[in-house]
Amino acid sequence: MTDTPAKPVLLTGATGALGRVLTKSLSALGWRLVLTDIAPFPDPVPAGCAFTQADLSDGVTIPRLAEGCGTIIHLGGVSVERPFEEVIGPNIRGLFHIYEAARLEKARVIFASSNHAVGFHERTESLPADTQFLPDGYYGLSKAYGELMGRMYWFKHGVENVNVRIGSAREEPIDARMLASWMSYGDLSRLMQRCVLTPFVGCVAIWGTSANTRMTWWRDDARSALGWTAIDSADPFAGQLAGAVSGDPVQERYMGGAFCAIGYSRHEPAPIWGERDV
Ligand code: 15L
Numbered sequence: 001m002t003d004t005p006a007k008p009v010l011l012t013g014a015t016g017a018l019g020r021v022l023t024k025s026l027s028a029l030g031w032r033l034v035l036t037d038i039a040p041f042p043d044p045v046p047a048g049c050a051f052t053q054a055d056l057s058d059g060v061t062i063p064r065l066a067e068g069c070g071t072i073i074h075l076g077g078v079s080v081e082r083p084f085e086e087v088i089g090p091n092i093r094g095l096f097h098i099y100e101a102a103r104l105e106k107a108r109v110i111f112a113s114s115n116h117a118v119g120f121h122e123r124t125e126s127l128p129a130d131t132q133f134l135p136d137g138y139y140g141l142s143k144a145y146g147e148l149m150g151r152m153y154w155f156k157h158g159v160e161n162v163n164v165r166i167g168s169a170r171e172e173p174i175d176a177r178m179l180a181s182w183m184s185y186g187d188l189s190r191l192m193q194r195c196v197l198t199p200f201v202g203c204v205a206i207w208g209t210s211a212n213t214r215m216t217w218w219r220d221d222a223r224s225a226l227g228w229t230a231i232d233s234a235d236p237f238a239g240q241l242a243g244a245v246s247g248d249p250v251q252e253r254y255m256g257g258a259f260c261a262i263g264y265s266r267h268e269p270a271p272i273w274g275e276r277d278v
Contacts, residue, residue, distance in 0.1 A: 004030050004031060005070055005071060005196050005197060007107075009026070009031060010065055010071070010107075011035050011072075011075065012073070013112070014035035015039045016075060018075055018112070018166075018185075020043060021188070022189060022192060023035060024046070025189040026192070029193070033048070033049040034066075035049055035052070037053065038053065056076050056089075057089050059097045062101055063104060065101075066101035066105050067105065068105070070107055070108065072098055073196070074109055074110065077142070078090050080259075081116075081138065087139055087142050091143075091146065092142055092146075095142075095149055096149070099150070099159060102159045108161065111162070111164065113143045113146060113147050113205070114166055115166065115167050115218075116259050117140050117143040118131060118135075119259055119260055120136050120255075120256060121134050121217075122254060125217065126218070127219070128219055128221075130205075133147070136254065136256035137256075139259065147205065160201050160202060161204075162195045162204055163203075163205045165206065167181030167182060168183065169183040170185075175244040177245075177257045178234060179214045179238055181209055181217075181255075181257075182210055183208050183230070190231075191206065195226060198226050198227065201222075204221070204222035206226070210232040210233050212234040212235060214235070215234075
């Protein structure tokens with residue numbers, strides 16, 4: 001199999017931290033990237049790539065950018081917990097524009113979903129990829145909706161999509177939670193390559209973490225069908241980070257960590273999902 005896609009790849013959210021990492025690593029492989037973001041691109045645009053500043057809410061420009069592309073790696077939109085009104089435009093309407101563009105182009109969507117789509121699951125659980133969504137805020141809710149949009153477009157229109165529930169993708173893990181949730185930039189880039197190059201993916205979900213042995217929260221996803229295995233690990237950071245906890249019982253109880261505690265207003269302990277009597 002060739003390691004360069006036949007058609008260019010549209011990469012949204014190119015100016016964000018992960019967008020810049022993927023722009024660098026994928027362009028270095030000779031991939032032709034159509035880059036876009038609402039903010040200007042801060043780096044020199046690599047050879048074979050082009051950058052267009054655009055808003056995901058712009059239902060004319062987004063499909064135009066997707067013209068001729070075989071895959072859309074969709075990282076764009078709000079990437080942290082924000083009020084509902086700030087999330088809905090980029091993450092819901094913007095995603096609709098992405099899926100409509102994919103339908104018109106017969107392109108595949110690689111959606112940067114998030115662990116926050118399941119953030120209110122307890123850290124004592126071990127979730128298969130087909131677990132129930134349990135979003136920990138408006139951001140996580142938009143990611144759950146985005147995954148469901150992918151299912152609808154797959155069943156109704158045959159638009160293939162991979163939903164990568166990214167844990168904590170950053171240079172290095174910085175707290176005890178990330179001993180489970182961390183994903184290295186290298187593992188992220190290699191996963192994206194498999195998402196784009198695998199001949200058939202259908203509609204699947206992947207837990208986006210490195211090979212952390214403390215990563216017992218998430219299991220049984222579609223990685224073997226993609227031929228992807230994580231090779232980095234947060235384990236070497238365990239000694240220095242084991243004590244790096246917040247002290248907040250809500251944060252420490254749930255997979256979503258700090259996002260769960262934002263605006264949390266329960267006074268009594270929350271029920272355990274699946275054991276509630278409602
Ligand atoms: C995410 O989805 C966010 O985009 C990122 O900022 C981190 O907070 C990450 O999750 C995480 O849970 O560590």
